[in-house]
Amino acid sequence: MNVEPQKVLIADDDVINRQVLAELLKPEYTVLLAKNGEQALERATRHAPDLILLDVMMPDLDGYEVLRRLRADPQTEQIAVIFISGLDRPEDEANGLKLGAADYIAKPFNATVVMARVALHLQLVRQRRMLERLAHVDGLTELANRRRFDELYAQEWQRAQRNGWPLSLALLDIDAFKQYNDYYGHPAGDRALRAIART
Structure with a gap:
C-alpha cells in the first residue's frame, strides 16, 4: 500500500532554522515552509499539514497568536502544533501548552529530540484520525x-x-430483508448488505 508522506509546516522567521529543520525532516515527510505568522496561517489553511513546528518569536504575529487563530478556525483547529522557541522559561512552555500546543522544544534544539517528538506527534495524529x-x-x-x-x-x-436553501433527504429500504436473513442466515444477510453498500 502506497502511503503519502505526512506534511509538516515549519514556521520560523529565521532562515537558518527553517533550512536546518527542513533538511532534517525532508527524508521522511513533505515539508512546507513559512517565514512569518501570516504565511503560516495561509499555508495551514491551504495545505492542511499534519503538524506545525512553530516559532514563538516572529515579527508580525507571534507564535502564540498564530496558535490562537489556528484553534479558532474549524478548518485548522485540529492541526497539531509543536512550539520551537528560544524562550526557554517554564512559564513560556506552560503558556504554549495552555494555548493548545502539543509540545514545546527549546532552542537550540537537538536534532534527535526534534525527530523523535515529530515522529511521536505524527503517530498520534494518525491514530486520532483512525479513531x-x-x-x-x-x-x-x-x-x-x-x-x-x-x-x-x-x-x-x-x-x-x-x-x-431547501434540504432534501432520500431514504432507502431493503424489501423483505428480515425474511432473507431468516431464510439464508445472518452471514448471507451480511454479504448482501455489503454488496448493497458497494452499489
Whole structure:
C-alpha cells in the first residue's frame, strides 16, 4: 500500500532554522515552509499539514497568536502544533501548552529530540484520525454510520437555514430483508448488505 508522506509546516522567521529543520525532516515527510505568522496561517489553511513546528518569536504575529487563530478556525483547529522557541522559561512552555500546543522544544534544539517528538506527534495524529474514522463508519458496510449522519445533517441544516436553501433527504429500504436473513442466515444477510453498500 502506497502511503503519502505526512506534511509538516515549519514556521520560523529565521532562515537558518527553517533550512536546518527542513533538511532534517525532508527524508521522511513533505515539508512546507513559512517565514512569518501570516504565511503560516495561509499555508495551514491551504495545505492542511499534519503538524506545525512553530516559532514563538516572529515579527508580525507571534507564535502564540498564530496558535490562537489556528484553534479558532474549524478548518485548522485540529492541526497539531509543536512550539520551537528560544524562550526557554517554564512559564513560556506552560503558556504554549495552555494555548493548545502539543509540545514545546527549546532552542537550540537537538536534532534527535526534534525527530523523535515529530515522529511521536505524527503517530498520534494518525491514530486520532483512525479513531475518528472508526467512530463514523459502520463496521459491516463501511458506510457512514448514524453518528456521522447526525453530524452532517446538523451541518447541512444550518447551511440550508443560513442560505435559505431547501434540504432534501432520500431514504432507502431493503424489501423483505428480515425474511432473507431468516431464510439464508445472518452471514448471507451480511454479504448482501455489503454488496448493497458497494452499489
